[in-house]
């Protein structure tokens with residue numbers, strides 16, 4: 365079972381398997397926990413030192429970037445990912461956070477100012493063009509309000525660090541409306557291909 369693994373020139377770190385969302389397009393909602401050949405279904409959550417050491421063992425200098433990702437929401441362990449991100453950046457590595465953009469909502473405070481010291485860029489899951497669709501695609505305890513919170517996160521975070529919004533091109537999703545929303549938020553949109561989550565393993569699931 366892996367907490368750090370390479371994929372396509374990027375070194376990925378998985379600080380938790382917990383999520384705020386239960387995305388219908390996510391393979392783990394269908395019992396599939398393998399990403400790029402790595403089983404991410406571990407129970408214990410790594411400490412900052414364990415995460416850093418796991419990255420070091422794979423020699424991050426060999427990769428173009430280190431990315432905090434799932435199968436889980438990295439900012440559920442905000443202090444850990446901030447610490448490890450800062451240490452990796454201090455060692456000269458490019459670091460990206462892949463997130464649901466709900467950290468401010470969960471924490472009850474604006475955490476976006478803390479991101480710039482730990483990450484070179486942040487990818488935020490926009491998931492949908494509106495709150496209702498978001499809540500359908502990504503059931504969560506906040507319902508449609510989570511979408512507004514993710515949009516607020518993007519608006520605030522981009523003042524501190526480069527932000528990219530992402531969507532999974534799920535069947536029936538109004539992609540032009542997603543593009544329009546990203547444009548109105550002032551960030552680029554990265555459209556990720558949809559895979560049948562019952563069969564496949566779309567990567568970077570946390571965004």
Ligand code: SF4
Nearest residue numbers: 383387390436569570
């Ligand atoms: S897609 Fe990401 S945020 Fe959604 S359930 Fe899967 S791991 Fe969690």
